[in-house]
Amino acid sequence: MADLTKANMRQTHPEQTEAAFDRPSQPLGCRWVVRLAVIFLVPLAGAGCGPTPEASFRLNLFEASAQRLKPSQEQQVATILAALFGTPDAPVVLPETGLDEAKLLLAAGPVRSDIVGRKNGLYREHCAHCHGVTGDGMGPTAAFLNPYPRDYRPGVFKFKSTERADKPTHEDLVLVLRNGLAGSSMPSFDLLSQAKIDALAEYVKYLSIRGEVELSLMRAYFELDDEDQGRLPETREFLIEEILLPVAESWQSAPDAVIDVPEMPADLDMVASIAKGKELFYGNKANCVKCHGVTGLGDGQANDYDDWNKVVVQAQKTVSGGVEQAAKASTWEMDSEELAEHEADLVWLERFGKVLDGNALRPRMIRPRNLRQGIYRGGMRPLDLYYRIHAGINGAPMPAAKGTVAPEDIWHIVNYVRSLPYDFNGTLGVDRPMAARDRL
Amino acid sequence: MRCRLVPGLIYMEELMTSNLFRSCLGATVCAVLAASVGCGAGSPVEGPKADVAAATALRASLAESSAAGGGEAEEQSQGTGWATLKGSFTFLGTPAAPKALVVDKDTEVCSKDGMKLYDQSLMVDGSTKGLANVVVFLRKSSRVKAEVPQEKLLFDQKNCEFMTPVFAARVGQPVSVKNSDPIGHNTNISGTSFNQLIPAGDSTVFTPGRETGLPVSVTCNIHPWMKAYAVFREDGYVAVSAADGSFTIPDLPAGEPLEFQVWHERSTGRSGALSLDRPELKWNAKGRFKITLKENEVRDLGALEVPADAISG
Numbered sequence: 001m002a003d004l005t006k007a008n009m010r011q012t013h014p015e016q017t018e019a020a021f022d023r024p025s026q027p028l029g030c031r032w033v034v035r036l037a038v039i040f041l042v043p044l045a046g047a048g049c050g051p052t053p054e055a056s057f058r059l060n061l062f063e064a065s066a067q068r069l070k071p072s073q074e075q076q077v078a079t080i081l082a083a084l085f086g087t088p089d090a091p092v093v094l095p096e097t098g099l100d101e102a103k104l105l106l107a108a109g110p111v112r113s114d115i116v117g118r119k120n121g122l123y124r125e126h127c128a129h130c131h132g133v134t135g136d137g138m139g140p141t142a143a144f145l146n147p148y149p150r151d152y153r154p155g156v157f158k159f160k161s162t163e164r165a166d167k168p169t170h171e172d173l174v175l176v177l178r179n180g181l182a183g184s185s186m187p188s189f190d191l192l193s194q195a196k197i198d199a200l201a202e203y204v205k206y207l208s209i210r211g212e213v214e215l216s217l218m219r220a221y222f223e224l225d226d227e228d229q230g231r232l233p234e235t236r237e238f239l240i241e242e243i244l245l246p247v248a249e250s251w252q253s254a255p256d257a258v259i260d261v262p263e264m265p266a267d268l269d270m271v272a273s274i275a276k277g278k279e280l281f282y283g284n285k286a287n288c289v290k291c292h293g294v295t296g297l298g299d300g301q302a303n304d305y306d307d308w309n310k311v312v313v314q315a316q317k318t319v320s321g322g323v324e325q326a327a328k329a330s331t332w333e334m335d336s337e338e339l340a341e342h343e344a345d346l347v348w349l350e351r352f353g354k355v356l357d358g359n360a361l362r363p364r365m366i367r368p369r370n371l372r373q374g375i376y377r378g379g380m381r382p383l384d385l386y387y388r389i390h391a392g393i394n395g396a397p398m399p400a401a402k403g404t405v406a407p408e409d410i411w412h413i414v415n416y417v418r419s420l421p422y423d424f425n426g427t428l429g430v431d432r433p434m435a436a437r438d439r440l
Numbered sequence: 441m442r443c444r445l446v447p448g449l450i451y452m453e454e455l456m457t458s459n460l461f462r463s464c465l466g467a468t469v470c471a472v473l474a475a476s477v478g479c480g481a482g483s484p485v486e487g488p489k490a491d492v493a494a495a496t497a498l499r500a501s502l503a504e505s506s507a508a509g510g511g512e513a514e515e516q517s518q519g520t521g522w523a524t525l526k527g528s529f530t531f532l533g534t535p536a537a538p539k540a541l542v543v544d545k546d547t548e549v550c551s552k553d554g555m556k557l558y559d560q561s562l563m564v565d566g567s568t569k570g571l572a573n574v575v576v577f578l579r580k581s582s583r584v585k586a587e588v589p590q591e592k593l594l595f596d597q598k599n600c601e602f603m604t605p606v607f608a609a610r611v612g613q614p615v616s617v618k619n620s621d622p623i624g625h626n627t628n629i630s631g632t633s634f635n636q637l638i639p640a641g642d643s644t645v646f647t648p649g650r651e652t653g654l655p656v657s658v659t660c661n662i663h664p665w666m667k668a669y670a671v672f673r674e675d676g677y678v679a680v681s682a683a684d685g686s687f688t689i690p691d692l693p694a695g696e697p698l699e700f701q702v703w704h705e706r707s708t709g710r711s712g713a714l715s716l717d718r719p720e721l722k723w724n725a726k727g728r729f730k731i732t733l734k735e736n737e738v739r740d741l742g743a744l745e746v747p748a749d750a751i752s753g
Contacts (some may be wrong), residue, residue: 035462037612054470056489056490057490058487059487059488061485061487064487068710071488074487074488075488075491078488078489078490078491078493079485079490079491079495079498080498081490082490082491082492082493082495083494083495083496083498083500083502084502092499148608164633164634164635165632165633165634219653222653222711222726223579223653225699226724234498234501234502234506235505236502239502251444284623284624284639284640285624285637285639285640285642286624286639287623287624287625287626287637287638287639287662290545290546290624290662291661291662301545301661301662302665304661304664321752325708325752341725351485353484354485358483358484358485359484359485392635392636394633397628397635397661398635398661399628399635399636399637399661400627400635400636400637401637402636403636403644404636404637404638404639404642404644405637
């Protein structure tokens with residue numbers, strides 16, 4: 001390329017150089033501005049415009065792949081769910097679910113106001129961007145959050161007042177909505193009216209029941225006999241009584257499973273209780289330090305997953321193990337039947353891999369709570385900490401101390417844990433310099 | 441109107457006015473924008489959409505049948521009496537040496553005196569080639585002979601490993617989960633929400649409330665290398681093969697077709713289902729075989745040979 005420096009140009013194109021260099025540079029011509037605008041803006045405009053597509057529930061393709069369902073079986077599950085639960089805009093509430101239809105109608109559907117000015121579509125307005133329209137914890141913002149938003153579909157909730165295996169009560173869900181979860185991205189919705197919060201809690205229950213029914217349906221295919229020819233019976237006996245009712249009843253019986261907490265004695269000697277709690281914390285009945293660390297910083301363990309992420313990790317292992325196994329297969333020795341099976345395996349593995357990539361969040365490890373910060377997700381009342389220690393945390397590795405640690409001892413541990421953010425191993429004034437305001 | 445840019449770019453100007461260049465530039469810009477807007481780390485797989493007409497029809501039929509009070513009685517050929525099934529699993533391949541587990545916690549107990557812990561997922565008896573820890577259970581039974589046993593089944597853990605790699609219990613039968621170590625453990629039985637701290641030397645009772653479809657894993661969150669499997673069945677017709685590969689299921693309902701499920705932790709079949717080549721038992725790819733027993737019969741299936749390629753690794 002020719003050397004286009006000013007000095008050089010002077011020699012080769014003297015007549016143009018002076019004029020060009022010395023004239024103030026002109027702005028781009030109008031025509032060019034228009035052309036560039038068209039080139040850049042038309043694709044952007046085209047990408048966004050058009051009527052908003054109707055919201056629809058997403059099938060749990062992860063479970064469908066794990067259960068190795070055929071497309072016809074996936075279609076059957078989608079149809080059954082639409083029959084039992086309706087769509088995001090038009091929920092169907094069967095009386096067996098025990099849900100309140102009026103509350104659901106307030107929460108469901110697109111965001112809109114009725115003639116009186118009452119806001120509808122609360123779930124989509126407040127929740128769907130993180131928790132997803134299907135309640136699968138995979139809304140548009142989910143991938144950017146740590147911890148991930150809750151996936152309601154397995155019907156497992158961490159922070160509640162009931163025994164480990166049981167569902168949360170309505171009040172538990174309302175508390176989470178009111179207070180949010182400190183230390184996570186779940187905000188407080190305390191500014192909403194009680195009616196709206198009740199509606200949202202009911203809709204969460206609806207999505208959770210729907211999700212659990214979906215899982216039960218998909219797992220039921222494995223139990224089919226050959227005579228059923230790969231189709232679930234669409235009878236009332238099977239769909240309502242065998243699949244739906246157990247799920248609905250587990251929600252209805254939650255209030256009976258609330259943990260019975262003995263009152264902490266009012267005249268309890270706090271210092272002694274905290275000392276006893278420290279003994280238990282470090283002891284080998286409660287084993288708290290094994291995960292929460294000898295410093296209480298949550299560094300005792302760092303290689304575990306919560307249940308939602310664990311299934312994804314296991315699925316990834318299944319897929320990579322399966323691919324490895326399939327690669328080792330000696331296809332030349334196979335007869336046509338075995339070859340067909342081998343091909344089917346490969347197709348399944350490929351699709352499962354795609355589902356893990358596009359329909360599941362990247363698995364994240366769960367770390368034991370850093371108890372020195374004084375931030376407790378499920379609430380900071382002593383009662384909340386009692387619930388966590390007694391029943392453990394469902395869905396998380398935190399085990400239940402019930403039966404092993406006596407109730408008074410659990411209170412001692414609660415008092416010790418609450419003192420941890422202020423814990424100071426030394427003598428005030430001697431080992432810790434006085435605060436400037438206290439110095440004279 | 442010609443744009444008078446710096447003379448050095450006069451060449452560029454000529455290039456930019458050429459139609460070919462402009463269309464290429466436009467196409468590239470559009471493609472880049474489309475790519476950045478559309479692609480993620482993996483675009484979601486589209487699932488099937490519900491068939492609205494079929495869904496409405498199904499809903500109507502479910503509402504109707506509640507009014508009609510449907511439900512046909514299950515006619516199943518019911519025999520009388522009871523029979524016993526037994527057999528012995530043998531492994532035809534050569535098992536690789538078991539891998540040592542990574543023990544990195546509580547090493548003063550778990551690696552005491554340099555003790556190593558080994559993976560127990562494939563246990564083959566040296567002399568008889570018997571394959572241990574194969575689970576055989578009856579899928580559906582019309583009648584059960586024995587009552588739910590009330591004596592506690594022991595499930596112990598010592599030296600930071602579970603003493604029984606695979607155990608079976610009946611729904612309603614109390615299982616005593618014991619900790620014979622000087623350190624604490626927590627036993628987490630997946631699929632049951634039982635995740636309990638067991639202090640050193642202590643035990644707790646777990647009563648399974650629901651049957652499991654296939655064996656579920658039992659782990660310890662404090663010591664992540666610990667692994668066992670548990671299977672709970674409503675009717676209790678389940679057996680786990682012993683160290684020599686043999687199993688017996690007594691008091692099975694005689695005179696009716698029985699379908700059994702076979703499972704092994706390391707099987708290459710779906711979810712661990714173990715399928716063997718025994719066409720007379722109608723053994724299918726889901727690891728199930730069918731058999732009908734006569735009253736008071738003791739049927740010995742003989743040596744159930746497990747080929748090397750049925751076990752992974």
